[in-house]
Amino acid sequence: MRRADRLFEIVQLLRRASVPLTAEAIATELETSRRSVYRDIAALNAQRVPIRGEAGIGYVLERGFDMPPLMLISDEVEAVVLGVQWVLVHADEGLTRAAADMLAKVAAIVPERLRAAIDEPAVITPPPRSERLDAGVDVARLRARSLQGRKLHIRYADEGGRVTERTVWPFLVGYLDQVRMLIAWCELRRDFRMFRTDRLSAIEFREERYPEHRAALRRRWLAMMNERRDSGAIQSRRE
Numbered sequence: 001m002r003r004a005d006r007l008f009e010i011v012q013l014l015r016r017a018s019v020p021l022t023a024e025a026i027a028t029e030l031e032t033s034r035r036s037v038y039r040d041i042a043a044l045n046a047q048r049v050p051i052r053g054e055a056g057i058g059y060v061l062e063r064g065f066d067m068p069p070l071m072l073i074s075d076e077v078e079a080v081v082l083g084v085q086w087v088l089v090h091a092d093e094g095l096t097r098a099a100a101d102m103l104a105k106v107a108a109i110v111p112e113r114l115r116a117a118i119d120e121p122a123v124i125t126p127p128p129r130s131e132r133l134d135a136g137v138d139v140a141r142l143r144a145r146s147l148q149g150r151k152l153h154i155r156y157a158d159e160g161g162r163v164t165e166r167t168v169w170p171f172l173v174g175y176l177d178q179v180r181m182l183i184a185w186c187e188l189r190r191d192f193r194m195f196r197t198d199r200l201s202a203i204e205f206r207e208e209r210y211p212e213h214r215a216a217l218r219r220r221w222l223a224m225m226n227e228r229r230d231s232g233a234i235q236s237r238r239e
Contacts, residue, residue: 006030006032006040009029009030011065013026014059014060017061020054020058021058021059023058025058026059049061050062050065072114074117078121080106081118081121081123082121083099084102084103085121085124088125089125089128090128090175090177091175092143092180094143095143103118107119132180134179134180134197134198137180137197138203139173139180139197142170142197143173146170146171146173146214149169150170150209151169152184152203152205153168153203153204153206154168155200156195156200157199163201167187167188168185168187168193169185169212169217170182171183171184171214171221172218172221179196179197179198180197180198181194181196181197182194182200183221185210185212192220192221
């Protein structure tokens with residue numbers, strides 16, 4: 001690997017990492033030596049890349065730093081194209097517009113040698129097999145309420161057709177191949193629940209904020225799902 005490529009990869013590794021990375025971890029990932037990593041970090045610092053490091057802890061990239069927009073490789077462009085294709089097929093109208101706009105922005109900044117990956121991509125997402133059944137649900141508004149941490153009052157029919165009304169704390173919207181799921185804390189059940197959006201017959205968008213932080217709910221739900229997956233009980237609690 002050329003040194004210029006290695007410098008770029010170090011920044012990418014630090015950008016993706018959620019915890020500090022040691023020189024040994026970086027060296028292992030890039031298949032190089034720790035001595036080379038030390039030299040590369042020093043070179044990046046000399047170029048004013050804000051990398052902080054503490055002995056025995058590792059390196060972190062300070063927030064706010066970004067690489068020039070043209071520093072993309074072919075696989076990254078194809079990943080963007082495939083992701084945009086999937087969003088165009090499966091997401092709500094607001095996200096589909098945003099995805100198309102993003103792809104246009106990427107196309108405007110990539111070098112000519114990468115344009116074929118956008119204009120004539122080698123990746124594809126199959127079209128939907130059937131029309132969505134939740135056409136009357138404002139999924140974009142559900143996303144907005146999840147981000148804002150505001151309560152919803154919903155009328156919902158379970159798999160057996162039994163209808164209940166309940167107040168929920170939404171924090172995620174899941175986009176699956178055939179259905180979309182509202183993931184929330186349910187005040188009625190006092191637990192996390194996943195609601196199919198095509199079974200929502202009424203939604204009251206309340207202004208009241210729920211008392212817990214959305215990020216904390218998300219972390220708790222993910223931890224619960226990981227624990228169930230590890231134990232083999234992967235079936236989620238769906239209503």
